[in-house]
Amino acid sequence: MATDPTPNTAPRSPLTRELVLHTALALADQHGVAALSMRKLAQQLGVEAMSLYHHVASKDDVLDGIVDLVFNEIELPPTTADWKAAMRDRAISTRHALRRHPWAAGLMESRSAPGPATLRHHDAVLAILRAGGFSVAMAAHAYSLLDSYIYGFALQEANLPFEASDDLSAVAEPMLGPTPAEDYPHLAEMLTEHVLQPGYDYGNEFLFGLDLILDGLEQAR
Amino acid sequence: MATDPTPNTAPRSPLTRELVLHTALALADQHGVAALSMRKLAQQLGVEAMSLYHHVASKDDVLDGIVDLVFNEIELPPTTADWKAAMRDRAISTRHALRRHPWAAGLMESRSAPGPATLRHHDAVLAILRAGGFSVAMAAHAYSLLDSYIYGFALQEANLPFEASDDLSAVAEPMLGPTPAEDYPHLAEMLTEHVLQPGYDYGNEFLFGLDLILDGLEQAR
């Protein structure tokens, strides 16, 4: 007791909103966002669950916060660059972020309050489009089209019941049930002749659609 | 007692898997999928929660089931039709189903076992593409691109913090915070000059992207 001379040097509180959110992000990546609970989050931080509520308002606040952290990971090209290359880079960076955090796309549906990183992101994208000669209405079209594609692709990719490295044939059979070739001939054709071929990676489909959309936007602009 | 002469005419069990799933679908539409619990589902059916487990394996089974019900609502054009018109109709029908059930797109992420209606849907879409002259690889590209766009658009639409009929300006301010025009000038421009104009409906953006994609696919085919 008398041997402890640290009255106000060591900060008592290692807990901050940032630390809480970064820990939540790591837990969501490890075990999925469904397994993220306030108790487990607190346990990871060596603290009781209720202590978290001094730094975040609610669990929804935590979810809003980690979604904004994901947006913060997306690289934003400078507005001066050629719009097509800039939008291509932005799309690829977004897709990489959503692959690192597969739960993020599905979480969007229930979020309501966009964080500062989210707003900054949207504003930067619109800046690129406007500087590239898009009218306001045309920028809205392009913005909606590109983001729908990017999020939808991430959603599909997260929904795949296998990883690119898995043995795909071992996965296809239970998915299709006992009589795939008879009941679903075209699905069977797609699987056996394309998806189950060695080296196939669904992720490679992304650039095909992205470049098709960008070319279409260039014509429509 | 003696006045009741119905020994085996009236079926004792009004509970079936179909009835359980249709009730779950209705509850999800009314209160959102997050508010759907086995207890409330049972209560709606006038039964205790555990009785449901004789007709469905788990809550996940219920969620898989109602997603398949949504797929069942999508109209599938006949294979004989022109592929472009058929895919356009299919996309619009899918989008309508996802607007009737806004939780469905976000739910995909966590589902694993596709139901029979889902498989039938995928097979029919592939049939249209193959009959339209798409190679297997090209059909995979088109399939991925179109569905990514459709689901992504549904996800964005479900995420909008307002309905088309709402007073949009009342909603924009709390979303952007106190200083929108200064911090996010392009976002502010988009809102004031386009989104907040009377008559704007985000749903109208859907056809622009869809037709752009279909035209691009026609060229790429």
Add this chain to the structure above:
DNA sequence: AAGGTAACCTTACAGCATAAGAGAATCAAT
């Protein structure tokens, strides 16, 4: 040294999915 304040913990509650088993009702076969 005293008071104020912010961070933390304890306790508690209502709701969640579902495992285990008991009770009742129906059907099949004698």
Add this chain to the structure above:
DNA sequence: ATTGATTCTCTTATGCTGTAAGGTTACCTT
């Protein structure tokens, strides 16, 4: 008609969940 088996439903219980309410501790300011 009676029995036995099967199927459905309910009761009870366990260990989760988010978070409201209030008590305790440690620090900072004066």
